Amino acid sequence: MALGIKAVKGILYIEALLKKIKIVKELFLIELEQGYEAFIPKDLSQDHLPYSLRYYDPVIAYVSENISIHRREHFALK
DSSP states (O other), rough: TTTTTTTTTTHHHHHHHHHHHHHHHHHHHHHHHHHOOOOOOOTTTTTTTTTOOOOOOOOOOOHHHHHHHHHHHHHHOO
């Protein structure tokens, strides 16, 4: 909420933004591990970038590195 209303500035803003992205990544990974349909969250989306700069490799790499071994075998992410 503090980010949405721009109540913080400077280094505190950057730290809050990084914390928010970390939490979004963790929730996204939990949804995948539980077998739910998971869409790439708005905070991880690259829709605001030009087409020439859109890469989903970082999202795929994050999931591949952090998903449990059981789910990794299920999804064949190696």
